[in-house]
Every structure is written in C-alpha cells, then in structure tokens.
Amino acid sequence: MRGLFIFYNKTATSLKHRAFAFYVSRSNALPRLHLIQHTAGRQCSSVAAAGAEKDTFFKWFLLLIPVTTFGLGTWQVKRRQWKLELINDLTRLTTAEPVALPSDPHELNSLEYRRVKTRGRFDHSKELYIMPRSPVDPEREAREAGSISSSGQIGANVITPFYCTDLGITILVNRGYVPRQKVKPETRMKGQVEKEVEVVGIVRLTEERKPFVPNNDVQKNRWHYRDLEAMAQLTGAEPIFIDADFASTIPGGPIGGQTRVTLRNEHMQYIMTWYGLCAATSYMWYAKFITKIKI
Known part of the structure; x- marks a missing residue:
C-alpha cells in the first residue's frame, strides 16, 4: 500500500507540473497569436488600400484621353475659323480695286496679294521660266482635291x-x-x-525653297521657286514681283491669272x-468605371 501511495503522489505531481507548464506556455502564446493576427490584419488592410489607390489613379489617368481629344477638337474649331477668315481676307484682297504700284520694294512687304496696276513695256529678251507648272483652275482643282492623279497640263510660268x-x-x-x-x-x-x-x-x-523642291538652275533658266x-x-x-491677272492676258501670249489663293x-x-474619339473614349470610361460594364 505504501508503494502504491508513493506512485500515486509522483504521478499526480507530474501531471500538475505538466498542466502548469501547458498553462504557462498557453499564456505566453496568446499575446503572440493576437499580435500575429493584428499584424496580418494590418497588412491585408494596407494591401487593400494600396490596390484601391492604384485603381483610383488608373481611373482618373484614363480620363485624360477623352479630355485631351475634346481639347484638340475645340482647338481645331478655332483653327477652322481662323482659316476661313484668312481665305476671306485673301479673296477680298485679290478682288479689290487695284492701287498704284509703289516704287519702294519695302512698301510691298505688307501688300502681298494686294492688287496693283502700272504701265510700261516688256523686255522679252530676258524671260525666265518657273517650271513645271500647271494652269490655275480653281474649279478643276476643287474637283480633283485629294486625287492621286491630275488631268492638268504641265508647262511653265513666264516671268x-x-x-x-x-x-x-x-x-x-x-x-x-504656257504649255x-x-x-x-x-x-x-x-x-x-x-x-x-x-x-x-x-x-x-x-519664296523660301521647300523641302524636296530642287534648287533653281540659273544656267538652264529653270526656276522651281520664286527667288x-x-x-x-x-x-x-x-526685287518687285507681280502676278498679272487674267484680264492682262495678251492674245497669243501666256495666260494670266496664275495666282493660287x-x-x-x-x-x-x-x-x-x-470629337469622335472623345465620344468613344468617354463612353468606354463611363462603362468601365461608373456602370462597371465589362468591355
């Protein structure tokens, strides 16, 4: 009996020690577990916040496309108005009553496309030829605008x-x-x-020589631009130059009125x-980010 009692006491003591050790271990582990859970929660929240911030930036960045195309369309509206006013000004200048030709070349710098008149004689022994040139025909040019080939004849302008x-x-x-x-x-x-x-x-x-336009050949009397x-x-x-109008044409001579305006x-x-691109990209942006339609 005494031996059995001693065995029982040792066993109980061992179990108490083990229970106490488990309790201590569990008590120490709980704070660490809470800390890990809290840290993981913070990390998940950070990732979610970063993803949301990235989506927001992407959303507003893409909105620049319709905004930019709208701005370009509006700019072209203003450019069109400017071009129409310029065309009207040129038409007005080329159809106005002619004024006397000033003798000072510097006075002509502000008179381009202005109609002028003068009297005198031609010196045909010093003709110059700007070529190749086709005759100015506004109606034909309007019909053939954008076409690859042209039905116009090729010749020269006689200076x-x-x-x-x-x-x-x-x-x-x-x-x-002249042809x-x-x-x-x-x-x-x-x-x-x-x-x-x-x-x-x-x-x-x-004129300034444009790209791909050949240089003037003075020796062969072939001029490609107005120098x-x-x-x-x-x-x-x-250095005073005028384009004779059509009414100045002399029968049998060159055909006047060769000013392209x-x-x-x-x-x-x-x-x-x-504006079409603006409308299309605006719809795509609205469908993607507002109505959440998969595009």
Whole structure:
C-alpha cells in the first residue's frame, strides 16, 4: 500500500507540473497569436488600400484621353475659323480695286496679294521660266482635291522684266502660264507685244525653297521657286514681283491669272475625328468605371 501511495503522489505531481507548464506556455502564446493576427490584419488592410489607390489613379489617368481629344477638337474649331477668315481676307484682297504700284520694294512687304496696276513695256529678251507648272483652275482643282492623279497640263510660268514708264523702274511680271510646247518665245511670237501696256496684277513676295523642291538652275533658266533676289540680279530688275491677272492676258501670249489663293481647309475632318474619339473614349470610361460594364 505504501508503494502504491508513493506512485500515486509522483504521478499526480507530474501531471500538475505538466498542466502548469501547458498553462504557462498557453499564456505566453496568446499575446503572440493576437499580435500575429493584428499584424496580418494590418497588412491585408494596407494591401487593400494600396490596390484601391492604384485603381483610383488608373481611373482618373484614363480620363485624360477623352479630355485631351475634346481639347484638340475645340482647338481645331478655332483653327477652322481662323482659316476661313484668312481665305476671306485673301479673296477680298485679290478682288479689290487695284492701287498704284509703289516704287519702294519695302512698301510691298505688307501688300502681298494686294492688287496693283502700272504701265510700261516688256523686255522679252530676258524671260525666265518657273517650271513645271500647271494652269490655275480653281474649279478643276476643287474637283480633283485629294486625287492621286491630275488631268492638268504641265508647262511653265513666264516671268518677264517690265519697265514701268510711270515709275522709271523695272520689275518682274509673271505674265502667266504656257504649255510645254509653247515655252520657247518663237512659238508664241504673236503674244510678244512690244508696245506700252497697262498691267494689273497681284503682289507676290519671295519664296523660301521647300523641302524636296530642287534648287533653281540659273544656267538652264529653270526656276522651281520664286527667288526674287536672284531673279532681280540676273535681269537687272528691282526685287518687285507681280502676278498679272487674267484680264492682262495678251492674245497669243501666256495666260494670266496664275495666282493660287486657295488654302487647304481640312479642319472639319480633324474636328470630326477628335470629337469622335472623345465620344468613344468617354463612353468606354463611363462603362468601365461608373456602370462597371465589362468591355
């Protein structure tokens, strides 16, 4: 009996120690478990907040697309209005009553496309040729706008020194267009008038060579753009240039009225394009972020 009692006491003591140790271990583990749960909760909240912030940024960033296209469309509306006013101004200038041609080239800097008149004689021995050129025909050009090929003939514009008897100076006059087979003066002798005539024309200023336009070939008398300084130096004229109007055409000579005053006005196409993109992207943004429709 005594041995059994001793065994019982040892067993009970061992169980108490184990229970106490488990209690202590559990008491120490609970705070750590709460800490882990709290930390995990904070991390999940941070991830969710970061995801929400990223979605918000993406949402408002994409809104820049319809806003930008709307701004571009509005800008094209203003550009179209500016172009229409410019076309109207050019039309008004080229149809106004002609004024006397000033003798000072500097006065002409503000008179481009202005109609002027003067009297004098042509010096046909110093003709210059701007080529290749097609005849100006506003109605035909309007019909063929945007087409790859053109039905117009190819020829040249004849530039002739003109001594102004009323001013005592020599200027350059674009007498007009001649077809290729009529470039040489001997093929159109009837139009090489020698008497004094009145010329009404439109003031033009010098041109800068555009990209892909060949350089002027002075030796071969082939001019590709209007270089007034070089032309004036070669012919001994003042750097004053006018396009003779159609009424100044001499029978058998070049056809006057070769001033192109038509300007490209494609702004309406741009307006429709930008506003169309604005409408489409606005709908996509609204469907994606407001109504939550899957696109």
